[in-house]
Amino acid sequence: MDRVPKFRPGFRFQWEPAQDCYVLLYPEGMVRLNGSAGAILAEVDGDRSVAEIVHRLEQRFPEAGSLAEDVAGFLRDAEAQHWVALS
Amino acid sequence: MTPAARNQPTIGPPLWLLAELTYRCPLQCPYCSNPLDYAQQEQELTTEQWLRVLRQGREMGAAQLGFSGGEPLVRQDLPDLIAEARQLGYYSNLITSGLGLTEAKVAQFRDAGLDHIQVSFQASDPELNNAVAGSRKAFEQKLAMARAVKAAGYPMVLNFVIHRHNIHQMPDIIDLCRRLEADYVELATCQYYGWAFHNREGLMPSRQQLATAEQQVNEQRQRLAAAGSAIKLIFVTPDYYEERPKACMNGWGSLFLTVAPDGTALPCHSARLLPIDFPNVRDESLRQIWYDSPGFNHYRGDSWMPEPCRSCDEKGKDFGGCRCQAYLLTGNADNADPVCDKSPHHDRILAARRAADHASAGLESLTYRNTSNSRLFYRSG
Numbered sequence: 001m002d003r004v005p006k007f008r009p010g011f012r013f014q015w016e017p018a019q020d021c022y023v024l025l026y027p028e029g030m031v032r033l034n035g036s037a038g039a040i041l042a043e044v045d046g047d048r049s050v051a052e053i054v055h056r057l058e059q060r061f062p063e064a065g066s067l068a069e070d071v072a073g074f075l076r077d078a079e080a081q082h083w084v085a086l087s
Numbered sequence: 088m089t090p091a092a093r094n095q096p097t098i099g100p101p102l103w104l105l106a107e108l109t110y111r112c113p114l115q116c117p118y119c120s121n122p123l124d125y126a127q128q129e130q131e132l133t134t135e136q137w138l139r140v141l142r143q144g145r146e147m148g149a150a151q152l153g154f155s156g157g158e159p160l161v162r163q164d165l166p167d168l169i170a171e172a173r174q175l176g177y178y179s180n181l182i183t184s185g186l187g188l189t190e191a192k193v194a195q196f197r198d199a200g201l202d203h204i205q206v207s208f209q210a211s212d213p214e215l216n217n218a219v220a221g222s223r224k225a226f227e228q229k230l231a232m233a234r235a236v237k238a239a240g241y242p243m244v245l246n247f248v249i250h251r252h253n254i255h256q257m258p259d260i261i262d263l264c265r266r267l268e269a270d271y272v273e274l275a276t277c278q279y280y281g282w283a284f285h286n287r288e289g290l291m292p293s294r295q296q297l298a299t300a301e302q303q304v305n306e307q308r309q310r311l312a313a314a315g316s317a318i319k320l321i322f323v324t325p326d327y328y329e330e331r332p333k334a335c336m337n338g339w340g341s342l343f344l345t346v347a348p349d350g351t352a353l354p355c356h357s358a359r360l361l362p363i364d365f366p367n368v369r370d371e372s373l374r375q376i377w378y379d380s381p382g383f384n385h386y387r388g389d390s391w392m393p394e395p396c397r398s399c400d401e402k403g404k405d406f407g408g409c410r411c412q413a414y415l416l417t418g419n420a421d422n423a424d425p426v427c428d429k430s431p432h433h434d435r436i437l438a439a440r441r442a443a444d445h446a447s448a449g450l451e452s453l454t455y456r457n458t459s460n461s462r463l464f465y466r467s468g
């Protein structure tokens with residue numbers, strides 16, 4: 001929870017109006033992200049820890065209840081995919 | 088909307104834009120995918136025209152941008168194009184042979200906003216590399232530039248086109264990539280278009296060679312995983328050894344838009360060889376070209392399909408395969424891709440496989456891609 005996620009070199013996260021979603025771009029590839037994946041990765045700035053990201057998302061989506069497990073799980077997957085590094 | 092566009096399902100935006108900036112190139116790879124008669128097209132788009140293409144593409148939703156060629160470094164305006172691409176929000180990829188690259192340019196491009204540089208190699212050792220590339224100094228230069236790309240903090244993608252003369256090097260190639268600290272390695276077996284189609288007999292690996300290579304790649308994958316390496320190996324196997332065709336370009340005019348050096352807009356970088364009139368960005372906007380031109384609407388949807396594709400339940404999966412391959416092998420681009428074993432022309436693929444089992448000619452039998460050979464093709468063509 002104290003670890004800080006950061007996009008790996010070569011990965012760029014941005015909003016694409018034409019696709020109406022967030023995408024992750026990397027060498028000759030692109031992943032379209034669903035709403036929750038986009039919302040989580042939009043909080044990744046290389047400074048915030050997983051705990052801070054969870055806190056910010058819980059404030060933004062109070063009706064969603066506790067998000068710690070979902071967010072941490074998603075970021076672990078993102079690490080396994082080599083999208084982000086957790087340090 | 089034009090009548091042609093009206094009877095189409097829905098046409099999504101071109102998410103990938105490939106800018107083939109030039110056909111000029113210092114190398115002579117005999118598998119080059121450029122058209123055989125490339126020397127005939129000498130009028131390259133101006134900087135202003137390319138900038139307009141980039142703006143129009145981005146407005147339509149293109150997110151991935153490739154700068155390729157030929158050798159894109161030949162274009163002196165490359166830094167300006169990169170800077171504009173960054174400013175517009177593209178993820179930009181430079182596909183280069185490494186010749187003409189310098190450490191200063193690697194840094195300059197980085198500052199201009201280039202996201203990724205892919206350096207292509209011809210083999211894992213200087214002798215074979217330089218013999219395939221038709222250049223004596225290519226290998227050393229490539230090594231130096233691969234290191235410079237890595238040192239500048241780009242993700243490193245190394246590309247090897249694989250054919251019967253280098254397929255035995257698989258373990259050495261992967262070893263070289265590991266030493267260069269590549270992040271991605273593309274082991275792309277030759278696709279037979281352009282010069283590669285002309286040279287197919289001298290390039291196509293045998294089934295035995297391919298089986299050995301596949302096994303070696305799998306072993307190397309396990310070794311890399313065991314060593315905790317993050318290198319991604321992407322082995323593109325040749326469709327000539329498949330019984331179903333590839334879903335070429337994810338469907339005609341569905342995601343990819345290529346602009347050739349002279350401004351011709353194409354649904355893929357080989358499509359220029361088809362007997363279809365393709366539009367030019369000098370005359371029309373990219374939007375008109377993508378949504379309304381007869382060239383781009385030609386093979387959208389599936390109403391154009393003859394049998395066996397028409398009544399096949401797999402047509403939504405592979406779209407009948409590659410139009411260029413159908414044209415090159417059957418003389419009619421509407422036909423099913425002969426890779427498919429339901430195609431009445433599948434015997435042509437089988438014949439190529441048999442030929443590959445018995446081929447013995449060396450590199451010297453190949454026609455190298457250069458301007459004087461290219462002129463022969465359009466004089467005789």
Ligand code: SF4
Pocket residue numbers: 112113114115116118119120121156157158184456
């Ligand atoms: S394949 Fe070889 S000859 Fe063709 S453009 Fe690339 S480097 Fe040049």
Ligand code: SF4
Pocket residue numbers: 331332395396397399400401402403405406407408423424427428429430
């Ligand atoms: S018949 Fe046509 S649609 Fe069916 S699998 Fe073969 S190529 Fe694909």
